[in-house]
Amino acid sequence: MGDVLSLAADNLLSPLILFFVLGVLAAFARSDLTIPEAAAKALSIYLLFAIGFKGGASVAAHGVDAGLILSLVAGGVLSAAIPFVAFALLRVMTQLSTTDAAAVAGHYGSISIVTFVACSTALTGRGLDPEGYMVAVAAIMEAPAILSALWLVSRKAGGSQMDSGLWREILLNGSIVLLIGSFVIGAITGKEGLEKIASFIVSPFQGVLCLFLLDMGLVAGRGLRDSGKYLTPGVFAFGMLMPLVGSCFGLAAGMLLGLSTGGVALFMTLCASASYIAVPAAMRVALPEANPSIYLTLSLGITFPFNLTLGIPTYIAIASQVTGG
Amino acid sequence: MQTHDAKRVVITIEAVMESRLTDALQTADVTGYSILPVLGGSGRSGPWSREGQVSRAGGMVQVICIVHPDRLDKLLDAAFAVVERHIGIVTVTDCQVLRAERF
Numbered sequence: 136m137g138d139v140l141s142l143a144a145d146n147l148l149s150p151l152i153l154f155f156v157l158g159v160l161a162a163f164a165r166s167d168l169t170i171p172e173a174a175a176k177a178l179s180i181y182l183l184f185a186i187g188f189k190g191g192a193s194v195a196a197h198g199v200d201a202g203l204i205l206s207l208v209a210g211g212v213l214s215a216a217i218p219f220v221a222f223a224l225l226r227v228m229t230q231l232s233t234t235d236a237a238a239v240a241g242h243y244g245s246i247s248i249v250t251f252v253a254c255s256t257a258l259t260g261r262g263l264d265p266e267g268y269m270v271a272v273a274a275i276m277e278a279p280a281i282l283s284a285l286w287l288v289s290r291k292a293g294g295s296q297m298d299s300g301l302w303r304e305i306l307l308n309g310s311i312v313l314l315i316g317s318f319v320i321g322a323i324t325g326k327e328g329l330e331k332i333a334s335f336i337v338s339p340f341q342g343v344l345c346l347f348l349l350d351m352g353l354v355a356g357r358g359l360r361d362s363g364k365y366l367t368p369g370v371f372a373f374g375m376l377m378p379l380v381g382s383c384f385g386l387a388a389g390m391l392l393g394l395s396t397g398g399v400a401l402f403m404t405l406c407a408s409a410s411y412i413a414v415p416a417a418m419r420v421a422l423p424e425a426n427p428s429i430y431l432t433l434s435l436g437i438t439f440p441f442n443l444t445l446g447i448p449t450y451i452a453i454a455s456q457v458t459g460g
Numbered sequence: 461m462q463t464h465d466a467k468r469v470v471i472t473i474e475a476v477m478e479s480r481l482t483d484a485l486q487t488a489d490v491t492g493y494s495i496l497p498v499l500g501g502s503g504r505s506g507p508w509s510r511e512g513q514v515s516r517a518g519g520m521v522q523v524i525c526i527v528h529p530d531r532l533d534k535l536l537d538a539a540f541a542v543v544e545r546h547i548g549i550v551t552v553t554d555c556q557v558l559r560a561e562r563f
Contacts, residue, residue, distance in 0.1 A: 172510045300480065361506045415517035419476045423546045428506065431518065 142448035154345040158352020170350040178347040185336035187314040191321020192329040193267025203268040209388045210272040215279035218244035229369040237287040238418045238425035242434045243377050244280025245410035254404040254447045258397040265397030274314045278305050281417045308413050359436040362428040374437030378407035400454035409434040464560035467532045473548040475519035481542045488538035493525040528563050
């Protein structure tokens with residue numbers, strides 16, 4: 136318990152978290168502080184490019200093994216399975232309609248790449264470097280949850296609309312293409328390639344992440360301020376319980392796969408996080424009847440800050456205890 | 461200056477539906493349109509803003525078409541098939557154009 140509190144205290148006083156908190160406070164105070172849409176997009180492109188490339192370079196350095204394939208399979212299976220758990224919890228804990236509950240559940244099966252990046256940064260800072268291929272696992276986990284959410288709706292209420300265009304948009308989503316593309320380029324060019332662009336993707340990384348988290352804080356704060364009325368006690372509790380439930384699946388998978396301490400913590404974080412980029416866009420197309428204020432506020436306003444502040448230190452502490460790392 | 465009657469159709473729709481709408485318009489032989497970003501606004505779900513968003517899920521765009529009055533129904537049928545289940549507004553106003561053959 137002392138480890139968790141110590142990690143949480145360190146985490147809460149890191150620049151990353153403090154900039155996120157600044158964004159939330161600025162939004163609540165109705166400050167005119169904003170990050171322009173194009174700048175926010177550019178920051179996210181930089182982060183995806185950097186994390187993908189570094190993951191690929193790490194795989195090149197350590198080689199490809201069966202762990203990579205098994206981790207990808209486990210990631211895909213968990214992404215598809217977790218929405219069913221989330222859906223069942225939502226039906227017990229909240230009064231959400233079937234459509235809203237399925238849409239929310241889909242978000243929790245998918246992942247938040249910024250939470251992934253924040254956890255990777257925290258792990259690297261503690262000398263617990265995860266397996267480089269976890270970047271590919273993150274990319275794999277983006278989409279299967281969407282299919283599960285749509286199946287839940289079609290089974291219970293009918294009316295989801297899944298066309299080939301939507302599949303193309305999900306699978307060729309810009310974030311996934313950039314993440315996988317950078318990963319592959321990093322794996323091809325290896326350490327030499329990384330050294331050539333290290334001054335661009337290694338040194339400035341933390342600063343850019345701070346700026347991006349400031350933006351996420353602003354967006355989360357505005358969401359909470361304007362859509363907080365949708366957060367009933369049950370919905371609010373779900374937003375903090377579900378990451379812990381999801382992380383247990385990640386812990387079990389990480390242990391079964393024999394991942395390192397960092398890998399287990401990162402798998403827990405992936406299973407605990409909720410999407411706010413790929414899945415909301417898919418839900419707006421396929422399930423327009425679902426209320427975006429509920430799933431976006433839950434994902435970005437409750438679960439993202441929870442994972443960022445308390446979740447990640449908890450997952451790292453548990454992974455360290457369990458693996459003896 | 462000689463002017464001609466035309467219809468100006470403004471479709472405000474979610475950004476994620478943009479390509480579906482423009483595909484439908486092309487299919488309905490509406491090949492001329494302009495797309496404008498919507499910076500923010502307020503609706504039944506409350507206020508929203510594009511600022512800081514990295515996902516297109518929360519954004520809206522406006523697709524503006526100007527057509528000859530005879531082609532209006534075909535355009536609206538095509539547009540309605542796409543926007544029916546989604547958040548959005550379709551407005552039609554009378555306007556005047558200088559070169560009727562272009563619409």
